[in-house]
Amino acid sequence: MSRVVVFDLDGTLLQSNSSFSFALYLFSKGEISYPAFAYLSYRFFLFRFLNTSYKQLQTAVFKRIFQGKSLKTFTDYIPSFIEQKISTLFYGPAILKLKNHLRLGHRVMILSNSPNFLVEPIGASLNVFDAHGSRYTIDQGGRLVDIAFLLDGHRKTEIVKGVISQTGSSVIYAYSDSCQDLPLLELADYPTVVRPDLKLKRIALNRGWEIL
Numbered sequence: 001m002s003r004v005v006v007f008d009l010d011g012t013l014l015q016s017n018s019s020f021s022f023a024l025y026l027f028s029k030g031e032i033s034y035p036a037f038a039y040l041s042y043r044f045f046l047f048r049f050l051n052t053s054y055k056q057l058q059t060a061v062f063k064r065i066f067q068g069k070s071l072k073t074f075t076d077y078i079p080s081f082i083e084q085k086i087s088t089l090f091y092g093p094a095i096l097k098l099k100n101h102l103r104l105g106h107r108v109m110i111l112s113n114s115p116n117f118l119v120e121p122i123g124a125s126l127n128v129f130d131a132h133g134s135r136y137t138i139d140q141g142g143r144l145v146d147i148a149f150l151l152d153g154h155r156k157t158e159i160v161k162g163v164i165s166q167t168g169s170s171v172i173y174a175y176s177d178s179c180q181d182l183p184l185l186e187l188a189d190y191p192t193v194v195r196p197d198l199k200l201k202r203i204a205l206n207r208g209w210e211i212l
Contacts, residue, residue, distance in 0.1 A: 002170045004163055005101045006156070006184060009112035009119060009133075011177035012194045013098065014089040018122060019114045020044050021089055022074075023065065025081045031073065032065065039064050054113045054152045054180055058134060066136070066144045075117055082125050093212050094175060094194050095126070101173070102127060107163075111156040111184075132159065157183040175212070185209070 010017040020040070027037045040061055047057040066074075101108050109130045112119045116133035123131025135149040149155075164170050174181075174188035179200050185191040192210040193200050204211050 002167045003101070003104070003106035003173065004160065004167070004170045005098075005106045005108045005173040006160055006175070006188070007094070007098060007108070007110050007128075008176035008178065008181055008184075008194075009110055009122065009131075010114055012175050013091060013094050013110070013126070014086075015091045015195075016089055017044065017114070018089070018112070018118055019061070021085065022078075022081055022118055025085060026074065026077060029077060031077070036065055055150055058113065058147060058150055062136070062144070062147055067146070068143055070142050071117065071136075071138055071144055072142055078118060078121050082121060086122060086125060091195065097175065097192070097212070098126060098128070106173075107167075109160075109163075111151060111159060113151050116151075153178070153181040153183045156181065157187050160184065160187060179203070 007013050010019070014021075023032055023037065023040050026032045032040070043057055043060045046052045098108060107130065108128050110119060110123045110128050110132070112133045114133045116135045119131050119133030123129065132151060134147065134151045137145040137148045139145050160172060164172070171190070172188040173190045173192070174184050175192045175194050176185055177194045177196060177200070182203070185193070190210070192212050193204040194212045196204060196211060201211065
């Protein structure tokens with residue numbers, strides 16, 4: 001029987017949000033203005049502490065930071081961001097779990113709400129080449145136009161169901177820090193909540209889920 005292992009990225013494999021951390025890096029390089037970064041920080045505060053949705057966060061940030069900008073402007077900085085910063089963001093216990101699943105030959109996936117152009121190379125740096133994030137439409141000039149596909153908890157679940165239908169009988173492991181990934185955690189045979197807030201911790205304790 002095959003093993004399919006799904007990790008969230010932000011707050012799970014990473015202690016922080018990859019999009020915010022990358023934006024901070026871009027700000028340090030002068031690619032994001034102070035007012036734009038202040039707005040970004042405000043939107044992440046609402047998401048983190050007032051439980052606004054992934055969709056509200058992504059839509060607001062995309063319109064203010066990314067829309068109309070060249071994708072290459074941002075992607076050119078990703079290799080140096082990963083080389084210089086990403087290892088400082090890792091959450092050790094979750095990284096150890098990921099490495100153990102890889103060692104055992106399990107199919108490991110990273111499914112994240114963050115931009116796909118960021119999620120894929122971060123996944124590759126962890127030797128995970130089945131990594132997916134939210135996608136954007138791009139015009140002929142390479143400029144970002146709109147959000148094409150927002151990878152929220154329900155869509156993560158649909159992706160995993162598609163994998164199950166292809167591989168046949170599978171045992172599912174899922175790791176996430178977010179209540180917005182409850183559909184994914186509920187689908188899993190072995191759900192693990194990572195660094196949970198009080199609400200998710202309460203759910204995990206009531207259901208006997210592992211807490212990391």
